[in-house]
Amino acid sequence: MSEYIAPSIEWVRKHVELYEGSGGTKGTTLRETGMPCIIVTHKGGKTGAVRKIPLMRVKVDDSYVLVGSMGGQPKNPVWVYNLRAHPDVQIRDETVVTDMRVREVSDPDERAKLWEASAAAFPPYNDYRAKTTRVIPVFIAEPKPD
DSSP: OOOBOOOSSHHHHHHHHHHHHTTSSSOOEEGGGTEEEEEEEEEOTTTOOEEEEEEEOOEETTEEEEEOOGGGOSSOOHHHHHHHHOOEEEEEETTEEEEEEEEEOOOHHHHHHHHHHHHHHOTHHHHHHHHOSSOOOEEEEEEOOO
C-alpha cells in the first residue's frame, strides 16, 4: 500500500478527514455550497502516493463526472494530472466506496452532455468556465469491468 499524502489546503484536509473518518456519514456536502460531494481517492502522478480530494457529486447513470474547474483559476488542479497519469480511482459517495476507472472526455457531444449535467448539479461551473481562458478538463469515472 502506498503512502497517503493529505491535502495541503487545510479546509480540504479537514473535509476529507471528516468524510472518511465518519465512514461517509458526515461531511457529505461541500463547504458553504451545501451541495453533495464525493471523495476521489487516486494516485499522485509524480509521487505515486495515495491522494484524496472532495469534488462535487455529479452522477450520470452509474458513473460520476469529475470537473477540473478550480473555481475558474487559470491553471488546472493538480489532481487532473494525477488522473491523466493513473486512471484507476476509488469514489466514496457517502457510505459506498466503488473502484472506478476515469477517462478524460474529449468528444464534443459527450463533453457537452456531461457539462450540462455538471452545471445542473452545480450551476457555478458555468461562471467558472466564463472566468478562464483554459478548457476545463472533464473526466468520467466509470465502474471497472469485472
